[in-house]
Amino acid sequence: MLVAAVGVAPVACSTAPAATGSPGTITVVAAENFWGSIAAQLGGDHVKLTSIISNPDTDPHDYEATAGDARTVASARLVIVNGIGYDAWATKLVSANPAPDRTVLTVGDVVGVQEGGNPHRWYSPSDVHRVVEQITADYKKLDPADASAFDQRKQSFENTGLAQYDQLISTIKTKYAGTPIGASESIVTPLAEGLGLKMLTPESFLDAISEGSDPTAADKTTIDNQIKSKRIKIYVYNSQNATPDVQAQVNEAKTAGIPVATVTETMDPATATFQDWQVRQLRGIESALAKATGTS
Structure with a gap:
């Protein structure tokens, strides 16, 4: 059962249902x-x-x-x-x-x-x-x-x-554009595009995990082969949605010596700012790419 969560944004926000506010607000x-x-x-x-x-x-x-x-x-x-x-x-x-x-x-x-x-x-x-x-x-x-x-x-x-966020994106794109990566679901795709990284995971698998449906055996085999052959240099997964299939891929990647980075679909912790949340994740991806390629 899902629980309603009315949250705290970092500036001028409310944890209670929105009221009319003061005049001009x-x-x-x-x-x-x-x-x-x-x-x-x-x-x-x-x-x-x-x-x-x-x-x-x-x-x-x-x-x-x-x-x-x-x-x-x-x-x-x-x-x-x-x-x-x-x-x-x-x-x-x-x-x-x-x-x-x-x-x-x-x-x-x-x-x-x-x-x-x-x-x-x-x-x-x-x-x-x-x-x-x-x-x-x-x-x-x-x-x-x-x-x-x-x-x-x-x-x-x-x-x-957004200065640090934009700078990290620019730095990663400059250093690692074209690097092949794998991912657990489609939340990673827009970021990979923005960073210039090459997504090898089948789109049908990414969509299946994002939508809560079962991925095909063919897609899972494709990903297993990408990991075993080290065609992907890093694996990025959503830690808020680590299904058994995803967790198996994470374990396989670690066993193969492929660096693993995590992202989350929603802000974690909820009290973070958008940019602090994204910068922390971008640093994790940058670190994984550095380990995978032997650069820094």
């Missing part, structure tokens, strides 16, 4: 805390933000919205949903609680990925920056009197907040 609801963290930092004290999913043990794919979530969404002036079939429960909440003055930011629409595409856009560095632009634009539309403040916060977030 934009009430914001993010379906997931990775987008909520970014939105909170871009809004500062001009926004009151609630993230519905913040518990690392909660699967956003299968989340069951509560009456409290509906009340939270009903009072929001800006709702941020991922879309692309990832959080259909959030889209339903918005539709069931209409408000003429509400703005809905659907990440899939912002980055041009429709349902059926890879929904894990917070792992795409370029898409993260596109969403930063759109959140700021929506804030300025909802609170034009503070437009200059939002521009300043965006500039600070991109130049300072």
Whole structure:
């Protein structure tokens, strides 16, 4: 049974259902805390933000919205949903609680990925920056009197907040572009693309694990052979979804001397900022690549 988790974003946010806020404050609801963290930092004290999913043990794919979530969404002036079939429960909440003055930011629409595409856009560095632009634009539309403040916060977030994140991405891409890797599921694919790494794991396997279905025997054999022959240089897996098939591959990779790096689907710990979470994971991937290639 999934447990509702209304979370704490790192700046100007609430652990309680969103209220109307003080005059001039934009009430914001993010379906997931990775987008909520970014939105909170871009809004500062001009926004009151609630993230519905913040518990690392909660699967956003299968989340069951509560009456409290509906009340939270009903009072929001800006709702941020991922879309692309990832959080259909959030889209339903918005539709069931209409408000003429509400703005809905659907990440899939912002980055041009429709349902059926890879929904894990917070792992795409370029898409993260596109969403930063759109959140700021929506804030300025909802609170034009503070437009200059939002521009300043965006500039600070991109130049300072995301500086280490962007630098690590650039460094990894420069050093290791083209390196063949394996992964446990499709959350790694947008990041691999952003880093210039070559994903060898069959897409059908990545999708099966992400969607909670059984991978084919043929795909598992392909991956086993990639590991045994060391065609992949590192293996990256989602530690929040270590199925028996995934755990078997992790063990095989370690036995073969292939470095293993971990990522998580949602922010862990929940109190981290988006960039701190991503930087920690990027460092793990960079370290694994350095071990695999004998470079640093």
